[in-house]
Amino acid sequence: MSISRRTLLKLVGATAIGATAERFISAHADTSTARILSKAVGAGKRLSRKKTAQPVRLAMVLDLRKCVSQLGCTKCIEACDKTHNIPDFGDSKDEVKWIWKEPYENAFLDQENFYLTDQFSNKKIPVFCNNCNDPPCVEVCPTQATYQRTEGIVMMDWHRCIGCRYCMAACPYGSRSFNWRDPRPFINDINPDYPTRMKGVVEKCTWCDERVDQGLLPLCVEACPVKAMTFGNLNDPNSDVRQLLKDNFSVRRKPGLGTSPEVYYLV
Amino acid sequence: MIEHALRGGRGYWIWLTFLGAVILVGLYFYFKQLNYGLGITGMSRNVSWGLYIAQFTFMVGVAASAVMVVLPYYLHNYKAFGKITILGEFLAISAVVMCMLFVFVDLGQPFRILNVFLYPTFHSMMFWDIVALSGYLVLNVIITRVTLGAEHKSIAPPKWIRPIIILSIPWAISIHTVTAFLISGLGGRPFWLTAIMAPRFLASAFSAGPALLVVLCFVMKRITGFDAGNEALKKLGLIITYAMCANVFFILMEFFTTFYAGIPEDVAHLQYLYFGLDGHARLVPWMWTSALLAIGSLVLLINPQTRNNRRTFLIGCIMVFLSIWIDKGLGLVITGFIPSPFGKVIQYWPTAPEALIVVGIWALGFLLITMFYKMALSIREQVEA
Secondary structure, eight states, X not given: OOOOHHHHHXXXXXXXXXXXXXXXXXXXXXXXXXXXXXXXXXOOSOGGGGGGGSSOOEEEEEEHHHHHHSTTOOHHHHHHHHHTTOOOOSSSSSOXXXXXXXXXXXXXXXXXXXXXXXXXXXXXXXXXXOOOSSOHHHHHOTTSOEEEOTTSOEEEOTTTOOOOOHHHHHOTTOOOEEOSSOXXXXXXXXXXXXXXXXXXXXXXXXXXXXXXXXXXXXXXXXXXXXXXXXXXXXXXXXXXXXXXXXXXXXXXXXXXXXXXXXXXXXO | OGGGGGOOOHHHHHHHHHHHHHHHHHHHHHHHHHHHOGGGSSOOXXXXXXXXXXXXXXXXXXXXXXXXXXXXXXXSOOGGGGTTHHHHHHHHHHHHHHHHHHHHHHOSSGGGTTHHHHSOOTTXXXXXXXXXXXXXXXXXXXXXXXXXXXXXXXXXXOTTHHHHHHHHHHHHHHHHHHHHHHHHTOTTOTTXXXXXXXXXXXXXXXXXXXXXXXXXXXXXXXXXXOOOOHHHHXXXXXHHHHHHHHHHHHHHHHHHXXXXXXXXXXXXXXXXXXXXXXXXXXXXXXXXXXXXXXXXXXXXXXXXXXXXXXXXXXXXXXHHHHHHHHIIIIIHHHHTTSSXXXXXXXXXXXXXXXXXXXXXXXXXXXXXXXXXXXXXXXXXXXXHO
């Protein structure tokens, strides 16, 4: 009988060391407890990579070469904002955003390089939730209001969220937004097919999980005029995303933090 | 027992009425916040925790510091602390209540707070912090109720209370350790990502907390004639001095590691805090005030002559308290968010409603401490008479 990772974490968590157990196991793989645990989950050296055993691990590949050629294009952002009822407060303090643009240098802060090619220097690139494989936001949430689907998408239950914003402190990518005030009066044209949020809860990009369930692509992927974004299953060697990653050099944002971000930027 | 807190002179009632008024002002602004949302504060998408969580962090330290009187008295049978141990425990209760309120007012959806218990999440440090704080509150309520109750009846406290008191000692350490884990376990916030966070929290707690207790003892001496005893105050002074030395030492450790290693993302935070970054320096004057107060307090406390002089000792304690209040109750939490994960400096400053809510919670803390101390001292007076 195999134990799922969730069950295992619950067991370990009950002994009050849940948060560190995973790291402990990978760091001390030769201790007997760790041997038993890793045997139970059938893991190799690193437990955190174990989820690749799932048949589907969704990922996004963003071809920056195509993207930056469309200077000033905001089609992906517009499509997302309009459908997901993103409010426009007109100030950065209350701002809610799921996908937006940042200068390349800021998005890849830890890869400081003063001699960037003209292609990327001072160019703004789209950033959004990385839907990490090991999401720190899910780890810290005290109510499991933010959780992970088996396909990897990091979800948000707006009805359970208590608004403590611990997830925002934990996210290394600044991907989460909080409703500092009632967003509804600031939504230009409410889309009745998607929920609006209330004040006091956190929200984020979920790669259009509602569309994925219907077999549709995320809106940003569909909206891109140059087809710079590709969405698919990382665990399928024949998928488009895998083919792109095989043929092109890719980078991820802050991979050194161990969060396993699943947005791959082709440069 | 509680009836003693409901009997008092004119001055007592004027003070309580004043505190009650300040609490009402805080409550008024809390209702405004509830109506408008947390946007009424200075917090933003980038600086998503502010004065509430910073003050929470500071007060957990004050709560934990009770262990500095409880441990010598109960574990080492240090009799000189006999008069002030109960005061330390009451200070802990008041501080924990303040902590809980600081977290509560920080919630975007406070009415859903019970979700924390409905969906207990063992891998969340927030869950453990709430468990630790609630447990500590319960322990101290039981301990003070039983020990003071026994004193009231002039009998020895029951034997079963001792293991509970002993349990409260590691528990006190745990509340501040878990509070440190709350922020020191986040890989994406290099400013907090330091194994020294918990030791630093404990050192600052064990200096600021007893310093507050000393100040309260001096105030009580003036108002009620209560004398904590020279020996007890001297011993507290020594504890504060050592803890403050450790605290300043730990802060200097952060400076060395950060600036010598020179990792840009680490440097940026400390630079913003003490020197300013990209022309933004809102916290700089505060931090240097804190640093000067820390140095000044060490001069007054390390030197035996000034430590043993009541006036300079009191000044030293006030300096310790203020220095750590700025360092931990303002700078430490806010600077974790500045610069942002995108390297941008977006500053924070509390708004008036936010500050008044904080002041309201402080007033409630003072109200509790006043009533608790009044009760404790009245019972003592009655027993002695």
